[in-house]
Amino acid sequence: DIQVTQSPSSLSASVGDRVTITCRASQNIKNYLNWYQQKPGKAPRLLVYAAFGLESGVPSRFSGSGSGTDFTLTISSLEPEDAATYFCQQCYSPFHSITFGQGTRLEI
Amino acid sequence: EVQLVESGGGLVQPGGSLRLSCGVSEFTFSKYWMSWVRQTPGKGLEWVANIKQDGSEKYYVESVEGRFTISRDNAKNSLYLQMTSLRAEDTAVYYCARNRSSWYLTGYYYNLDVWGQGTTVTVSS
Numbered sequence: 001d002i003q004v005t006q007s008p009s010s011l012s013a014s015v016g017d018r019v020t021i022t023c024r025a026s027q028n029i030k031n032y033l034n035w036y037q038q039k040p041g042k043a044p045r046l047l048v049y050a051a052f053g054l055e056s057g058v059p060s061r062f063s064g065s066g067s068g069t070d071f072t073l074t075i076s077s078l079e080p081e082d083a084a085t086y087f088c089q090q091c092y093s094p095f096h097s098i099t100f101g102q103g104t105r106l107e108i
Numbered sequence: 109e110v111q112l113v114e115s116g117g118g119l120v121q122p123g124g125s126l127r128l129s130c131g132v133s134e135f136t137f138s139k140y141w142m143s144w145v146r147q148t149p150g151k152g153l154e155w156v157a158n159i160k161q162d163g164s165e166k167y168y169v170e171s172v173e174g175r176f177t178i179s180r181d182n183a184k185n186s187l188y189l190q191m192t193s194l195r196a197e198d199t200a201v202y203y204c205a206r207n208r209s210s211w212y213l214t215g216y217y218y219n220l221d222v223w224g225q226g227t228t229v230t231v232s233s
Binding site for chain 1: 141143145152153154155158160165167169203207210212213217218219220221223224225226
């Protein structure tokens with residue numbers, strides 16, 4: 001199975017900061033990677049698909065990049081509402097096996 | 109508004125069974141693969157099972173293979189997860205999610221674009 005590893009597991013930043021979260025896959029997954037945001041007590045929300053595609057309604061301060069095994073989610077200028085846990089998810093084999101990263105908790 | 113609503117969670121003893129349901133609205137259910145994903149504080153998000161649009165293909169994470177069964181009723185716009193031989197480690201919030209195919213640049217990519225609010229399953233004596 002393809003494993004995905006996120007780093008850091010948590011971080012603290014201030015409003016206006018630029019933040020980067022990384023995700024590394026255990027094998028080449030091209031750009032079959034998605035990013036989700038989850039706030040306490042809520043379901044995950046899709047932010048970025050196909051490594052780069054911004055989901056409709058997601059603020060443009062969020063962006064994704066990377067391909068192969070290394071990926072990043074960047075928030076260009078933090079807002080207070082960005083406090084959440086962020087997960088990456090590989091979708092290289094979208095039906096047979098889906099795996100998530102362990103999450104990155106972002107504190108503002 | 110596109111919506112998924114889970115139900116059926118609760119407290120069950122080890123070895124017991126439970127059936128989760130997920131009702132959907134405001135989209136053509138029969139056109140989508142559907143997924144169950146669970147979340148525990150210790151293990152984060154874990155994909156559990158997928159089912160094809162017509163129910164002809166089903167896939168499971170290894171830890172539930174042979175114990176859980178995913179199914180759907182397209183006429184009732186409903187997704188199900190039958191869970192048997194439950195273990196303490198199955199304790200989690202269970203989400204149903206829509207598996208969407210998105211065209212991006214040169215190909216199709218799948219993502220979980222709509223999620224339910226989750227239903228809690230607790231396996232304990």
